[in-house]
Amino acid sequence: MPQYIAWFDELSKADVSRVGGKGANLGEMTRAGLPVPPGFVVTTEGFLAALSDAGVRDELRAAFVSADPDDPAALAAASLRMRELVERAGVPSEVRTALAGAYARLGADAAVAVRSSATSEDTGATSFAGMHETFTNVVGEHALIRRVIDCWKSAYGQRVIAYRRAEGMTEEPTIAVVVQKMIASARSGVMFTADPATGERGTIVVEAAFGLGEVVVGGQVEVDTYVLAKDGPKMRSARVGHKAFKIVRGADGNDEKVPLSTGEADRRVLSDAEAEALATMGLRVEAHYGTPQDIEWGEVDGVFSLLQTRPITTLAGASADAAPASDSGALITGLGASPGVGSGAVRVLRTPGDGAKLQRGEVLVAPMTSPDWVPTMRRAAAIVTDSGGMTCHAAIVSRELRIPCIVGAREATRVLRDGELVTVDGRRGQVTEGLVPAAPPRVEAIAPRPVAATEALATRLYVNLAMAEHAETAAALPVDGVGLLRAEFMILDALGGQHPRELVARGGGREFVAKMRTQLLRITRAFMPRPVVYRSYDFRTNEFRGLAGGEKHEPQEENPMIGYRGCFRYIKDPALFDLELETLARVREETPNLHLMIPFVRTKWELERCLERIARSPLAGDRTLLRWVMAEVPSVAYWLPDYAKLGIDGVSIGSNDLTQLMLGVDRDSATCAELFDESDPAVVDAISRIIAGARATGMTSSLCGQAPSNHPAFAETLVRLGISSISVNVDAVDAARRTIAAAEKRMLLDAARSALQPRS
Template identity: 30%
Template sequence: MSILHWLGQIPFADRAAVGEGAFYLSRLGEKGYPILPGFVVPARAFRGFLETIDWLEPLFTDFSTSSLHLDINNPRQLQAIAQQIRHVFQATELAADWLEALEGALQELRDQTTGEISALVLRPSIGLAHASDSFPSLQAQSLIEPRLCASHVSAVATMLKALWASAFRAQTLLYWQRSGIELQNIQLAVMVQPVQPAIASGFLEMSNQQLALQACWGHEWALLRGEVSPDCYWVEPGQGTTLYQPGWKPLAYGLETEIPQASPALEQWLPEPSPMMPYVLDAAYQTRMVLRDEVLEQIVQLGLRLHVAFGNTFRWTWVLGRAGREPRLCLSQVDAAIAPPEPVAGQARSLAVALPSPNAAEPKIKPASTPPVLQGIAAAPGQAIAPVHVITEAELLPSSAPAGTIWVAASIHPDWLPALRHAAGIIAEQGGRASHGAILARELGIPAVVGAAGALEAVRSGEVLLLDGDRGLVFRSPTPETSTDRLAQVTFPNGQRRPVADSGAPHPKPLPPTATQIWAAVSQVSSLERLRDQPVDGIGLLRSELMLVDLMAGRSLADWLQDPADVVARLAERIERFAAAIAPRPLFYRSLDLRAHEFPQFLGEGTSANPVLGQRGAYRYQVHPQLFELELAALGAVLARGLDNLRLLIPFVRSVEEFRFCRQRVEAAGLRRQGTFQLWIMAEVPSVLLLMADYVEAGVQGFSIGTNDLTQLLLGADRDDAALAQAYTAQHPAVRRAIAQILQTARQHRVPCAVCGQAVTDFPDLIAEWVQAGATALVVEPEAIAATQRVLYQAEQQILLQWAQQQRHQESF
């Protein structure tokens, strides 16, 4: 088994080993985007190399696991340490097994590219342990300049060590210290890619709903080193218009074989010998437009696809290579998005180029250029600029929060819903993407950042913040670029949120129906409008507890139960609105799953020692049956009105006895007499793995895998704890095997089984795996329906293709 990783073949489990840049470039290759091929030397090679060094200086004792505390105000010390590390790195031999692996990979790379490789580029790919998202890692890797070398193994080994040493230059040492990044938390991997002849290259990113594109002749080194002023293009996807600003490109970088004989090479500019050399361009090329119309259109289409699939976090490096007679466009690197150049008045002009013209995109707030004051988990997309309202522990219900403010709290409580609708944004110290507060924020279209440690101490009520829910960042008062006219487009005077219903992306042609159904997960009546034109096969999860908060009008459960008839009438009226809107497609009503820490005012109970494992779901129905019986009465009233698309989903079932209790109550309420009524359970407590056959025998008619609870219970990682965000993942082998086992067992017993929860949206790569195992439906939030349908369609087509190939193979014998 190779100890190296190949781009386009890197599983999620190896993400930390290859770093964020390589992981996302590999993801592009897996999804069919054109990428520059290559392999990755993982971070463990860097770690292993550090451990083999015999340090003589006391400062470097236990270097590979130390924090390396330095005096950052002493530039001479930083320079001396950086120089010493560089010398020691170069004097230390690379381990024999890594040299052997490199030799084999280089030969395989030659075979892939069907020709001799004259040069290689080594690019850093960093992963920072404990970072809540990709942005800090991608930002850090920009500190280390890529390296070029010849294509034999000794040159690669030498340049690999040089790149590793670059992580300890004076500049980078200063960055690590000031950013509070300890050495043991830096996972430095290296991508190794062939250098192929290039016509042009540049950068591509999305900013302010504009596609910003930079282009130069030859390879991107002239851009990286600031030696040319690139051609710049700004494309308005919503209008199909393009603004062009010519650059001045006196030189280009190329391999020796690419340099025209009449163009003088500038080797003296290089700090060290390199296979890539700058050369002077002919005067006509210095001001000529780099991209022809057809190439520009191709790059723009690629950029729009990238934006839809990956959002605004990234900057993509593209290369237009010479491959035979036709130029070949590919992506070579992924970095953190930065503010691209702005058009200069009097220099930029419109281009009459036929470009894609999707529906008009909504303007977005330009990210602040200053460092963020807070960083957390991107829980709900959108951006807002508004004053802050800090919610203290004493403020149990934030009804006094002014409308249009950004709320800052320890956590988001679902029973805040009535007041929450008026918030411009939400920042919470606790919570993850799968927490109910984050789910509610997404459904309401309120930008939210959760897991923002220290938020209550970092900000104060009244100050203005820029909240970026797309990246999980919060900035102090907006920069001048985000004020005046631009702000007037995106905020009301006291704050305005950007709804997430339409990302401004091109609307693709409708896809054919899929065998696996797509169901929506909702709780608010306002979400029904967003489902109207969506390719959805039903509502697979009506979150009753979040729906209930609206009906309660601030009353406690004990007070509400004083009038049972009113409870039934209100519940029936609300459920009927959902059932009627989605009919004849199914509506799965999940009965109440009340956790004490999320509904403290409503339940009026003391704090539970562990609310995740406390009185909730089916167990609560046995202890407090009255509310469950009122829910069943409301469902009966809806069925009696002729809405036969209703199904019941029992949450958090720990045992077959709990299910039997619920089934008996359902039968006593007369619901099973309705021919189309079905009784399902959520498969989210790990005991379900051993009890599937018993549940089916007891009368379960279907399962819906609750990946949120199943993941946290299997891994012992609280989904509401931001500190455990890296440990809490449905990509864990145990979770993947558990889901596969549930799906396969359900198929064996011929009962339907859906996959529900944040995993469907966060890990679309797993959809093919679930479909193969027997998933009959996927349950996602409204904004993820279209993207899920595209992934699902591709997965089913691939499965059909594999089946057809197997059939042909069998027939050949």
């Protein structure tokens, strides 16, 4: 006889096929004696009975098998049709009767959470994180039945279909539904029984906030982070976040957002003893499953409950430069912009249109590069340009591609000759004659490294990224996420060197969204659940004009660095920005760790207009989307309080542009390169004002310029100023971690010495 209802204490991991991963895990924890709020599961037998009784099961199976995840329009239509079939099927009378009886056992009109539990969900290989529906504070039999149908329908959502195909799962979807008694958590959070960023298994990481857990899993506030050694368990470090608000269950049963005073917001959520007690529970869960776990928890009246567990699916498992070139016999010198040594035959190119002439492994020599050079640059063993500074396009792209690069070499295109064999030392800024015999081949991406124990930091460490092809290897580094994901290079990859407005004019908006979505998902999936902050496009007119069709859409400017760029572009010509917003919305359906950062914001009214566009986009109403602004224009220090009132969550200091505007130095100028100094006292003063202003207004602060990657002392200055996070290039992660850790230790020692000083 079919069993449509199964209680938690009846279930184990052997029941995944009929209650799904979530239901089986709740059963395992309940039977292990762990504190789990009571509940039951509407089994897959109930779901399949509904489809069979309505006569739609075969039609659904055929529609699922034929759905094309690479055709967005067809996928949307197929998903809608399948969801309509499930809606039409409804809940059969025998399933409805069993469901009503089980609900009554939880209490008259009990408030329950209703969660989808797919049979492939929350397993060691696939998590389906956030893809199926979940509902909280469901009260009453009629509302419960409605939400069960909604969970069933979510098995045929667009993102679920696409994810199943990406994971090679072609079998008929089946889904169960968990019904669990709600607890009105006063405190809540997530606990990882291994460090999800580094894979270090001797560590437990607990994230905590006040109120319901939505603010934690959705990244809506700066949570407390407690790092504990499993041996004990014993507290290693506690970082107290600024929790600007909490979400509580209101008298009407709906969630309410409650602002917290500064004193409350900066108060610790957990004491050392409480965090250690929670970690002890985590160790019991891990011991039961035999593998590191990602656990959601809540607390009511001093009692901790475990709400959900799943295996951590993101646990991870640089090449050294060749010997430096000799000082003698340099053919040309310039600024070392990207470290490494590369050898090959010279290929002098004047325009990106000549890119096809460059053979893989040759040394590209050009007057300067712009975004349309990227496909050519990928094939180069090394790059040398006549002009440019440390933050020019050639330098940034070369560091991203891990290609040795020299910029500002002035006469490289005149002195170096096609076919000449040379060696480029990107650290020392020298081009020498001949090949270095021991020079290894250029590494295309960061080589994965064995996971080692990594010291926890109070200051978050993020990585800068620009290309999807490096996502997996960058995600294996000990970082907390992506602090700067540059849109420009991905757009160029998606459009193949064509100007975006030209594509839009030809009706290619759907093509843009589809291609960008594919690239972004590769990055966000690799970093889940760590945040990925996407900086919307910030092309300058001189860069845009070089793209195919660019001359029709770009004005000619004498000073493009301070011209038509950033936020102002989105207001004057919003077509591309609107497509970006649509892309972000589609990606967040599957991976909600993606957030938005708006560049080069000069004034309050610009930002207001830009936020209005977001409010009219598919992202409207997305409560978990974080909205950041770049702090590149000095005016941001004045406007920060107003930006906070507009709902901006964080500010990221772009030290390259900020230095340029503070000191009046064109960052692309080779002639003035010696004047460009991010550690100049005037620049540091501006940065300190921005960090202080962000903290005063409840925003997080970060810095994503080149300086922390090149100058350890600058990174220490940022830590001492109280910055929330630092984002560095991939090749600077290890050095940055060491510098930040040393700075934090020195600050603790300074504070201890100060406390021990006798008072007069």
